[in-house]
Amino acid sequence: MTYRHIGKDFTPPDIVSKVTGKAKYSEDFQVDGMVYARLLTSPMPHGKVKNIDLSEALAMEGVIGVLTADDVPPSQAPNPAILTNEPVYVGDPILAIAAVDEKTAEDAISKVRVELEPLPFTTSPTDSLRPGGPSARTEGNVFIQREMSQINWSDEDLQRFLDGKEPTGEAPTEWSFGDLEAGFDNATVVMEESFVTTGYAHMCMEPRSVLSYWQNGKCHVYGSTQSQSFVVPSLAEQLGIEQKDLVYVSEFCGGGFGSKIASYPVLALPGYFSKKLARPVMLRITREEEFYVGSARVGFQGWIKAGFKADGTVSAVDLYIVQDLGSQGTGGDASSAGGAVSILYQPDAMRLRAIPVLTNTTPRGAQRGPGQNQIAAIFEPMLDKAARELGIDPLEIRRVNAPDSSARINANQGPVTSAYMVEALDKGGELFNWKERKKRSGQRNGSKVTGIGVGQGYHSAGESGFDGLVRITPDGKIHLHSGVGNLGTYSYVSTTRAAAEVLNCSWENCVVEHGNSALHLPWSSYQAGSNTTFTHTRANYMAAQDMLTKIKEIAAVTLGGAADDYDVADERVFNTGDTTRSMSYAEVARRSIELGGRYSGAEMPDDIHQVTQRAVQGLAGSGLIGVAKDVLPVRGTVPGLAVAFAEIELDLETGKHEIIDYLAVAECGTVVHPQGLAGQLCGGAVWGFGMASLERHVYDPQNGLPANVGYYQCKPPTYLDVPREIQTAAVDIADPDNPMGARGIGEPAMGCATAAVLCALSDALGGHIFNRTPVTPDMIINHLAKQPQSYAKLAMNTF
Amino acid sequence: MNARLSRRRFIKGVIASSVAAASTSAWYSAAQSDRPQGSVERLLTINVNGKKRRVDVLPQETLAHTLRYKLGLTGTKLGCNRGECGACTVLVDDMTHYSCSMLTHSVRGREVTTVEGVQAPNGDLHPVQQAFVDELGPQCGYCTPGQVMAAVALLKANPKPTRDEARIAMSGNLCRCGAYDHYLHAIMRASGQRT
Numbered sequence: 001m002t003y004r005h006i007g008k009d010f011t012p013p014d015i016v017s018k019v020t021g022k023a024k025y026s027e028d029f030q031v032d033g034m035v036y037a038r039l040l041t042s043p044m045p046h047g048k049v050k051n052i053d054l055s056e057a058l059a060m061e062g063v064i065g066v067l068t069a070d071d072v073p074p075s076q077a078p079n080p081a082i083l084t085n086e087p088v089y090v091g092d093p094i095l096a097i098a099a100v101d102e103k104t105a106e107d108a109i110s111k112v113r114v115e116l117e118p119l120p121f122t123t124s125p126t127d128s129l130r131p132g133g134p135s136a137r138t139e140g141n142v143f144i145q146r147e148m149s150q151i152n153w154s155d156e157d158l159q160r161f162l163d164g165k166e167p168t169g170e171a172p173t174e175w176s177f178g179d180l181e182a183g184f185d186n187a188t189v190v191m192e193e194s195f196v197t198t199g200y201a202h203m204c205m206e207p208r209s210v211l212s213y214w215q216n217g218k219c220h221v222y223g224s225t226q227s228q229s230f231v232v233p234s235l236a237e238q239l240g241i242e243q244k245d246l247v248y249v250s251e252f253c254g255g256g257f258g259s260k261i262a263s264y265p266v267l268a269l270p271g272y273f274s275k276k277l278a279r280p281v282m283l284r285i286t287r288e289e290e291f292y293v294g295s296a297r298v299g300f301q302g303w304i305k306a307g308f309k310a311d312g313t314v315s316a317v318d319l320y321i322v323q324d325l326g327s328q329g330t331g332g333d334a335s336s337a338g339g340a341v342s343i344l345y346q347p348d349a350m351r352l353r354a355i356p357v358l359t360n361t362t363p364r365g366a367q368r369g370p371g372q373n374q375i376a377a378i379f380e381p382m383l384d385k386a387a388r389e390l391g392i393d394p395l396e397i398r399r400v401n402a403p404d405s406s407a408r409i410n411a412n413q414g415p416v417t418s419a420y421m422v423e424a425l426d427k428g429g430e431l432f433n434w435k436e437r438k439k440r441s442g443q444r445n446g447s448k449v450t451g452i453g454v455g456q457g458y459h460s461a462g463e464s465g466f467d468g469l470v471r472i473t474p475d476g477k478i479h480l481h482s483g484v485g486n487l488g489t490y491s492y493v494s495t496t497r498a499a500a501e502v503l504n505c506s507w508e509n510c511v512v513e514h515g516n517s518a519l520h521l522p523w524s525s526y527q528a529g530s531n532t533t534f535t536h537t538r539a540n541y542m543a544a545q546d547m548l549t550k551i552k553e554i555a556a557v558t559l560g561g562a563a564d565d566y567d568v569a570d571e572r573v574f575n576t577g578d579t580t581r582s583m584s585y586a587e588v589a590r591r592s593i594e595l596g597g598r599y600s601g602a603e604m605p606d607d608i609h610q611v612t613q614r615a616v617q618g619l620a621g622s623g624l625i626g627v628a629k630d631v632l633p634v635r636g637t638v639p640g641l642a643v644a645f646a647e648i649e650l651d652l653e654t655g656k657h658e659i660i661d662y663l664a665v666a667e668c669g670t671v672v673h674p675q676g677l678a679g680q681l682c683g684g685a686v687w688g689f690g691m692a693s694l695e696r697h698v699y700d701p702q703n704g705l706p707a708n709v710g711y712y713q714c715k716p717p718t719y720l721d722v723p724r725e726i727q728t729a730a731v732d733i734a735d736p737d738n739p740m741g742a743r744g745i746g747e748p749a750m751g752c753a754t755a756a757v758l759c760a761l762s763d764a765l766g767g768h769i770f771n772r773t774p775v776t777p778d779m780i781i782n783h784l785a786k787q788p789q790s791y792a793k794l795a796m797n798t799f
Numbered sequence: 800m801n802a803r804l805s806r807r808r809f810i811k812g813v814i815a816s817s818v819a820a821a822s823t824s825a826w827y828s829a830a831q832s833d834r835p836q837g838s839v840e841r842l843l844t845i846n847v848n849g850k851k852r853r854v855d856v857l858p859q860e861t862l863a864h865t866l867r868y869k870l871g872l873t874g875t876k877l878g879c880n881r882g883e884c885g886a887c888t889v890l891v892d893d894m895t896h897y898s899c900s901m902l903t904h905s906v907r908g909r910e911v912t913t914v915e916g917v918q919a920p921n922g923d924l925h926p927v928q929q930a931f932v933d934e935l936g937p938q939c940g941y942c943t944p945g946q947v948m949a950a951v952a953l954l955k956a957n958p959k960p961t962r963d964e965a966r967i968a969m970s971g972n973l974c975r976c977g978a979y980d981h982y983l984h985a986i987m988r989a990s991g992q993r994t
Contacts, residue, residue, distance in 0.1 A: 009935070011932060012935075014940075015931075015932050015935070015937060015940075016924070016928075016932060018937040018940030018943045019914075019924065019928040019931045019932055019936070019937065019943055019944075019947055020874065020914065020915070020918060020924070020928060021872075021873070021874015021875070021913070021914035021915050021944045021947075022874065023940055024873065025876070025941060027873075027877075028867075028873035030871075202975075203975055204939075204941075204975060205876075205878045205884065205886060205939065205941040205942050205973070205974070205975045205976075206876070206878070206939070206941040207877075207878070252939075252940060252941075253939060254876075254939050254940070254941030255938075255939040255941060255975050255976060256939075257975070286880065287878065287879040287880060287881065287883070287884075487939065488937075488938035488939030488940065488976050489938065490935070675934075675935035675981075676935065678935075678980075678981070679935055679938055679976075679978060679981060682977055682978065682979070682980040682981065683938060683976045683977035683978060684977070685977065686974075686976075686977025686979065687977055710879065710881070710883055711879060711883040711884055711973060712883050716973060716975055717977070718970050718973060719966045719967075719969050719970040719972075719979050719983075720966060720967070720970045722977075722979055722980075724962055724963065724966065725962065725980060725983070726980045
């Protein structure tokens, strides 16, 4: 299908402000009377506040006031607290002080005397699971079905797990399908491996600073979130106000990656503080604090057993995961990992068991491919190991297992909307010249050896049921109202192009409204889980269809005939039998205001979300309103799939590797925005390289202190850690459940990269797999020198 | 309590942790109680984007602080405030500097250029900025002003860099979105080596 806007590059309306420095992120705002808040955070991993002496701090000149845990609603464990009297990790905010300037606030913080009683703590899930082990929270050590409880294994269970044997310890999460025993019986090769994937920080470039003030009974919040409209209900609830009394501005967000999906505690803090002080409050977050409150990836300690038939097809997978949740409740990662295995390898039988354990480390949450990407780092190199034993090419073993549109996923073995993984593998294999390149595998050049790898990534990539809102004003402008957050993918705008497509209008005549709830934005999905492209091309399509119907109806009422007699082109509606009977979109907009009712927004559909209802109320009478909830069918899980190919050179003397060449192929339906897709594939690749060999949390188990609270310690990849140039491509076959054929891609773009690099490293080492992320030079040197590794088999927090 | 953790060890840990906490936030600690007693702001004239700006500056004040909070030039971003990320990159006499790690007093008599100062007087984007737009360089955009300034400085010194030279020149600027490739494309485009 040929489109006017879909599949074409364009200049996003916000990009010029990004390159000129005019873009205002939350910390760039200043308002009259603004005061500056600083946080006092916990110096210990778990403790109870016994006493706070503020006398000296509050007596300082320029200090305006203090906000403590007593001033904010208590949180239910393990939900994060805005401020707490029982800190559960080093860096947990205890109180905030506001002053006329930041220096004074910081000086005042240093004058506060907090008496803390130390409580037991843990930095490792397996440490907490042992008999009598410490629990991260007084309420327990595990978070199951949204409740805290206590689980301790026997010494024997723990030892078996730490020895890498089939786990026997209690695992409250369990699902399975198929006959596992028969699956292993049918296998020619059975792999059994234990593994560790280390958590690490999101490290968004923008620390999550927040400005808040109250005006005419409304709370104004300038924050940094991935989503826009989706934040409104959760932030209003955190602030204890009605949604209508919140004005939320997040026109720009300096990176989220899963850490800023909905509201978070720090986002609500200045709202409470500014109410208490009756002054606008700016809370600046430092890089170090961002490391504490900015979320991190869930760590895995696990065991996996997988059976492969002679042709390479996966017959059975038994997966067991202990999840390190950090100090707060999340925990979908293990199940998501299981889901990824179930779709990428289509096993005949599978079982997932998992136990989500809290530790006194930074709060964890979703991070780009939460679960899917950890397991990609483990399963894909293991797949290569099996292929090696079976004498099958790595690309071929992926082809024989690859999901197509009849693929099944998850415990319930439900359908997918469509999948073309074989096409992705074939396209990549051809573009990368896999067969020729594979011949270079193991080739020596001085101290360097070549490794070739292929990896796959998956994440569900689409939701439904959200709203679209478009408006034509009497000046003829087409306003595309987007409740989608501006997280850097440009999906806030690229998805509105589905509406422009339906309305057959020029892009130059469109105005994209976004980034501020006062601009009357519709209810939107969360900008996470790679869903926005699928979800909001649908919602925009639906709203534009509603508008198209109304345009034709207004033409029929005004010019005579039936609505079906009319069509649109060049921002005019015309009678198909007599093209002289026509109206411009501007005239239609003016007419809609006269007609009122559902045309002008005075009436609206019953099924739209209250956020959208308020938006329509705010716009009523200003033009022709097109508004609809997405009720299009979805016949299964919407898969986002990606394949990556990497060639590396590993220096056997230093253990360092260089990525010589990298290609990513997206299987995400129709390409909506080619440059944006390339951006996601490149960005995902960089994240994947970081996970594979650079990034990790390290906590001192003795004192619970983080060893890395900055960029130079956490090691996000730099220009010099990535290949000179990255190649990207896409399968570009339409998905039947999206009117534009599109699906999402952001997260699979990372998992495939992690996997490709780890597989290439393994290839360079003749098939050795480490079953651990990150794989660092010292691990490679120890392996090559036949020295023991510096870490115990399943240990976390290793340097 | 954790059996492996004696009370003495724990107290030692807590002492260590408060020291660690106090020594990390660089700008704040620079502005803290260790500053010279009786320090006061002094009125300076500094040259920013071709204009003389008079501003009251503390002895220990960083250039990033002066630019952002006293001169309203918020295009210069603070990603880390401790010389790790490059988001605050500005030019001083056409050389890149992390403005978070430079004292405002040290730029007296020198030419400071921020991202607000690279557009042409008629408002046209600088070729680097235009190339960043054309290549869809920025993702979240937070590191972008620093990347623009590093690229502008590179092309002043080396108008036709190789991609490898550009990588090295840009390597002091982190991008968590991983837009490195697109930024490099943009540099090659701005230098007339890519169409």
